[in-house]
Amino acid sequence: MPLATILYNYWRICYQTAWQGSPKLRNRADTLRLREFSCSSRSTPTLMNEPTDGFVPDLSRRDWIASVASALGLSVTAATLPMLLSACNTPPSAPSPAQPDRPQPDPRTALVEQLAEMIIPQTDTPGAIETGTPAFVLHFMRICATTQEREKFDRGLAKLEAVAKTQQAGPFTTLTSEARTALLHKLDRGQTPFDAADKAFFSLLKSAVLLGYYTSEAGATQELAFLPVPGAYRGNFPFAQVGKAWSLPG
Amino acid sequence: MSGDVFIKSTKEIFDAIVVGSGITGGWAAKELTERGLRVLMVERGRAVEHRKDYVGEAVPPWKLPHRGRVDAKTVESQHAVQSTCYAFNDATRHFFGNDRDLPYATAQGRPFSWIRGNQLGGKSLIWHRQSYRLSDLDFEANLRDGHGVDWPIRYNDLKPWYDHVERHAGISGAMDGIDVLPDGVFQPPFEMNTVEKRLKEKIEAAYPDIRMIIGRCAHLTQPTPEQIAIGRTVCMARNECQKGCSFGAYFSTQSSTLPMALATGRLAIATDAIVHSVIYDPHTNRATGVRVIDAETLESREYVAKVVFLCASTLGTTQILLNSSSEHFPTGLGNSSDTLGRYLMDHLYGAGARGRVEGFRDEYYSGRRPTWPYIPRFRNVRERHAKFIRGYSLGGSGYRDGWRSFGVREGFGIDFKRRIREAGDWRFSLSGSGEMLPRADNTVRLHPTLKDKWGMPQLLIDCSFGENDLAMYRDMAETSAEILDRIGVKDIEIERVETSEDHPPGLAIHEMGTARMGRDPKTSVLNRYNQCHDVPNVFVTDGACMTSSAWQNPSLTYMALTARACHHAVEQLKRGDL
Structure with missing residues (x-):
């Protein structure tokens, strides 16, 4: 398979909605024969920490969980979808605080x-x-x-x-x-x-x-080349096959 | 996890209480429930649910407002200690403790870094996952040279339990046939890259006593049907493990032991419950349960059980035992030997060398391997070193410079951008992990006056490297540089650790030894089954139990000791001995 196709597939796995699932993932699902997705809707308990700042998990997390479910061969059905989504709708454990005061334009x-x-x-x-x-x-x-x-x-x-x-x-x-x-x-x-x-x-x-x-x-x-889910480690990999450096640290 | 698994107050008398939910707490819960016991797991932190609560996972870097760095104000006010851990960043920091809420004291001029993972899953979520067996070279070390007391067990006592935990956890590695690093039950190893393979040949040709293997790690490379059945799958080589792994590819409580324990229907969990002390009944000479402080309401509660397993991390467990004082045990439960809180050890990390490898510009790798080449101990195996006893391993790594390295390189502009795109030079590094000797004066005690916000006495840690430790540190740096030079690596930079300030003890996050196992109740806290000599229904199976530190990453040994202790506890319970 050409590298571009591989990269494209991983991109899909990672960052696109996977409700429909790709044929490639369905194959994996068959291989793994997984039956259930152990994810419940228990509410997130309060956090001892009080982060003053943090990232904002966005909808891509929802896609992510769905796509992992798909990659693991967990069938996403009308019954399981709300459960999966509830996993994404609960407040994150590192909630984003109010936006800090917008600074004055920096003269530099x-x-x-x-x-x-x-x-x-x-x-x-x-x-x-x-x-x-x-x-x-x-x-x-x-x-x-x-x-x-x-x-x-x-x-x-x-x-x-x-x-x-x-x-x-x-x-x-x-x-x-x-x-x-x-x-x-x-x-x-x-x-x-x-x-x-x-x-x-x-x-x-x-x-x-x-x-x-x-x-x-x-x-x-x-x-650079972005490969969020490499799938495996390959130690003998000609540079020419990717043609540029990876952006995520090795 | 269904809602009724989580409890707060209860009148139930459990068969066993497991304090802590990290690597050993998870194993204790799994083993005890699978053997028919009704178990309460008590965790001081919040619940963390597999997948759902891995909020930093799969967030691309441009979606992180500080691109992975944590803002300086938060670091300073809440994570001054935790931020010194290599794995601490904006996508993982919610799995590290808050230093403001978790204060501890250190002796003047003797820094100690206490890295905390107080949540369901503990540090199993953020561990380094390197998994090695100890050998009899390690179990006999104290007896041979007189430092510390003799281990009450030998490799053959633990071997079946190593097999047992490896089979479930899933360890990737090769059968290398090395005496000092016994082989185990492995899934296929990760491969070395082209440069590492070439340098391995050169190292092994130049040094007959040295072998370079691929590191063994708790990652699935060929999941078993049992692993697949609990939702685990093959490692995707993202190497972003400490954010949590929705593939369940590395061993953690959430991915591995908790689903098994929950499946028995015999596990209850109390989160946000800080164990204040173990309750002791002098009439029966047994523990009857634990007293906890509710992390949110500060209410005090008691949980009752026939057996108590302390798996609260080395220092957490030690704090609980020291705080469990009574008329019978004025200096802490099970401390008739006065060894509780002594012999604190860590590993010697931070010394090594690295340099540039010429050529191989057409070679690269794909994927981010979660393990690295590994040179098992070679010092004091056949020949005696003149300057120190015991030994160390060297972790290696061959990689091409990425954009992060170019800030210190000269250049800017179109050509600079092109050089980064074409990937930098190959580099190779070696970095030591050495054995620290047990010393009675490396201690942890309760601070006489300082308390945390829950009213628990703070720990006062007094720990420093000794002469043997520092001599070993010197050799690690110099030998690493010598090896690199011998195999033709250029521009060698040496990383030395000469004082505790350079790399404080604790920062290897292998703190251990403060409730050690031993044969004699007069000189140790625990017997050969991790059972308190003084109070037989109290077991300690986290790092506190270690009689010596050995030189290997210890978690796999903690797992095996825990499983073995659980088996023993259940046998004794059945016989009515507890």
């Missing part, structure tokens, strides 16, 4: 957009800006980073801007493309007027950009 947005797109530019696939990566980087630094990381980030951006202003014509975003690239190469290597601390800042920025980009839908599924 333009600068971070420019840097992120320079690190991961648009090619035959979207780049950093199109995938919302700059906003994620600022979100990440505000919400997830340690105090140390945040200070490093703030200092590094300020230094880059200061260098652009004193040694070049003006703010970084107003420089010519060549000047920006030349400056970034120096920053990347920690060369004068930058130092090791500045290099470490750029490394932090790059890590945040890569996290934002390669976990975005386009970064994970178009730029």
Whole structure:
């Protein structure tokens, strides 16, 4: 079977409604001969923890449970469907809290957009800006980073801007493309007027950009190969067969 | 799970109470109910239902607002300790304890990381799933070198029980024929990738005493009809196990032992019930049940049974026993030997080396294997090492650098993006897992004044690595680097652990030994059947029972000891001995 077909099938298993089930899954169902789905509708007890934030399990979880049921060969009938759905309608154990206060627009947005797109530019696939990566980087630094990381980030951006202003014509975003690239190469290597601390800042920025980009839908599924349910591990697998790196960590 | 399985208050006298619902609690519930006992499982955390409550599973990364990271405020205020565990992230954190609600104290300058999984299923939901047997090299170690007391059992006592638990749990692995790591009942092994196979050849050619095998793990690769019948199926190689697995492909209470126990119709479960103490009757010298605190209402309740199994995790069980003081046992139930709360051990993790492997640019792998190559212990097997006793294993891994590695690589722009798409260099790493010696001064006690929000005395943990431990740590790092160098790995980076701060004890999450088994009631808490020397109807089968730590991941041994103890308890009950 061509790889594209395999990938497509797994995609279906994972993220599409599987009430109808694919023929492939029906075969598996026959093989496994499973009879029942041990899922009841007991309500979720209250949680001791009080998460201040969390992800929002959405309807894709409903599809997921149905598709696992299907993959396991559990027949989804009029009788079992409400039971399966009830598994998805109960509040998650890590409930999403109220949206945090929307922050003021960050004055560094333009600068971070420019840097992120320079690190991961648009090619035959979207780049950093199109995938919302700059906003994620600022979100990440505000919400997830340690105090140390945040200070490093703030200092590094300020230094880059200061260098652009004193040694070049003006703010970084107003420089010519060549000047920006030349400056970034120096920053990347920690060369004068930058130092090791500045290099470490750029490394932090790059890590945040890569996290934002390669976990975005386009970064994970178009730029790289996305295989949420591999089905098995194959240790002798020619690179050419997939042609690009996997987006989910191995 | 039907509604009437879950109880709160009851006047019923159970045959057995099992405290805890993790790996050993689940096994105790399964074995005791299947042998005809009416069992109450008491769990301090909330109920977690298979599939339904795996809320982090199958959520694609772009649907996670922080893309898997947990926001810093939550980490700082609620998960300062738990977040140091490798498996802690935004899709798993609901299966880790809340450090704010679960405080403990440590001795000045001696950090200890206590990783908690307080929910139905316990840490069986988030464990590392590596499954190895101990051998007589381990069971005879204390006797041979005088550290700790002699194990009251040998490999042959446990072998049939290893067989028993492996058959049910489902362990994938190869028959490797290695003396120090006995083979078992295996499903087909995962395969090594091309680079790992090549490096295995080189390592085994260069070191006659070293074998590199594929790690044995509690994952189904060829499910049995019995496993399929309870809704388990083959591992999909997602390696996102700690989010929970709807395929039931790895062993957990939810996937494996709980359905079996429930099927007997003889199991009741009390969740959100924190065991305060074991109730002791001095007239009969028996435990009569447990006193619990309701996690939500703080009400006190009692549950009554003929036998009590403590499977509440090493430190959880120890806390309960220490808190079960009476006129007869002023320092804790079953502590006439003064060994309860002593000899705390973990494993020596965190030291090793890694480097770059040249070539193999056309080779890759597909799928995310939930296990890794494994070099079983080779130190102090045939020859004696000059600097330390006992030994360690090395876990290995061959992989290509993914995008996460490129933040520290030079470059940006179109070429940088292309390099990431083409997958990075191959790397190979080795990382140790070493045996920690039992020492009387590595202790856990009840804090004299501090209590948690339920009024339970906090634990005060005083644990540090000893000289032998640190000497072994040095050898792990240096030997790993030496092996890599010898087989041609480049750009080698060494990871050392030189103090407890570098990798605090506890962080291997193999804490054990604080209610050890032994032959002599004067020097141990438990007998050869995990039965309290002092109070014969109290059994402890979690990690607290371990007489030495050995060097293997311990959970499989806990399972086997639990099944064996259950068998013994039922026999004694039938004879009227309890």
